[in-house]
Amino acid sequence: MSIERKALLVHLFTATGAVFAMLAMLAAVDGLWDEMFMWLVVAFFVDGIDGPLARRYQVKLNAPVFDGVLLDLIIDYLTYVFVPAYALFKSGLLPGWTGWIAIIVITFASALYFADTRMKTKDYSFSGFPGCWNMVVLVLFALHPNFWVILALVVVLAVAMFLPIKFVHPVRTERWRIVTLPMALAWTGFAGWAAWVGFHPESWAHFGLVVTSIYLISAGALQQIRYGKDG
Numbered sequence: 001m002s003i004e005r006k007a008l009l010v011h012l013f014t015a016t017g018a019v020f021a022m023l024a025m026l027a028a029v030d031g032l033w034d035e036m037f038m039w040l041v042v043a044f045f046v047d048g049i050d051g052p053l054a055r056r057y058q059v060k061l062n063a064p065v066f067d068g069v070l071l072d073l074i075i076d077y078l079t080y081v082f083v084p085a086y087a088l089f090k091s092g093l094l095p096g097w098t099g100w101i102a103i104i105v106i107t108f109a110s111a112l113y114f115a116d117t118r119m120k121t122k123d124y125s126f127s128g129f130p131g132c133w134n135m136v137v138l139v140l141f142a143l144h145p146n147f148w149v150i151l152a153l154v155v156v157l158a159v160a161m162f163l164p165i166k167f168v169h170p171v172r173t174e175r176w177r178i179v180t181l182p183m184a185l186a187w188t189g190f191a192g193w194a195a196w197v198g199f200h201p202e203s204w205a206h207f208g209l210v211v212t213s214i215y216l217i218s219a220g221a222l223q224q225i226r227y228g229k230d231g
Contacts, residue, residue, distance in 0.1 A: 007054075007062035014050040014068060017043045017075035024083045028090065033141060036087060037195035040134050043079040045188060047072070052171060073114055076131075081110040084137040093140060094147050102154045106133055109158040116162075124172035125220050129160040135187070139213055142194050142206045166220030175223055180216070187212035 024039035050072070059068045085106040089099045110131040113119065121127050136157065140150055168176065170184035190208035197203050 003057060004062045007057040007059045008066075010050060010053045010057055010059050011063055011066045011068060011071065013046065013053065014071050014075065017046050017050075017079060020046065021075060021078035021083060024079065025086070028083060028087050031090070033087060033091065034195045034198045036083070037138050037141070038192065040079055040083065040138070041188060041192045041195060043075070044134060044191075047076065047079070048171065048184070048188070077110065077114055080131055080134045081107060081114075084133040088133075088137050088140065088150075091141065093144070094150055098147055098151050102151060105154055105158045109161055113161045121166055123175065124169050125223075126167040126169060128162055128165060128167070129157045129217075130167050131161060135191075135213065135216075138191050138194070139209050142199050142203075142209055144201075166224050167217070168220045168223070170216070173220075175227075176219060180219060183212050183215050187216060 020039045020043035024036045024043070027033075027036035027039060054068050057063075059066075085103050088094060088106075089103040094102050110133065113128065113131050116128075118127055119130070136153070140153075168180050170180050171177075173180065186208060190205045190212060193205035194203060194209060197205065199206075
């Protein structure tokens with residue numbers, strides 16, 4: 001198979017994320033939260049490996065008819081933001097006006113962030129919280145904290161999208177990748193496990209989610225503290 005065809009297949013693989021987003025949305029409309037998150041986890045897995053494939057087969061050079069970056073951003077907004085925001089709104093975790101505040105803040109701030117040309121740092125980390133609401137909402141479904149805690153977390157993370165705080169990219173950020181990549185893979189496994197058992201409160205998956213989430217959300221800031229803002 002030619003390199004051009006392989007590059008085109010990478011684009012087609014990336015586009016499957018849109019299908020998984022629709023399947024997740026259909027499940028969410030029916031209130032099938034565990035099924036919705038299973039599809040989002042599949043989409044998260046696809047998003048994690050299509051980037052390395054795109055770089056390996058040089059899709060910009062060998063399949064330039066499709067803009068892989070734009071395609072990825074469209075799908076990410078659906079799977080990282082739109083579907084999870086809807087789930088948070090309809091789940092009952094945020095009663096009344098708090099749900100409206102959350103869904104407006106998440107969708108509005110994320111739309112601006114995804115169009116921000118300063119999104120990436122020199123070491124390929126993210127500048128500001130990278131809008132991974134799929135991960136946040138899944139953990140909230142697992143832990144069921146008080147609605148004031150949820151609302152505060154949504155506001156803090158939305159503000160953090162536009163602050164000069166680094167958040168590591170599990171694949172592209174080279175520093176600590178030997179730890180970060182396994183943590184991201186573990187998070188994906190724990191997320192799938194938690195959704196598979198219907199977010200059972202006694203599942204050990206919840207503990208794994210908390211540990212891996214704390215690392216992934218704090219690693220970039222810790223690198224800044226240790227090596228400086230450009231480190």
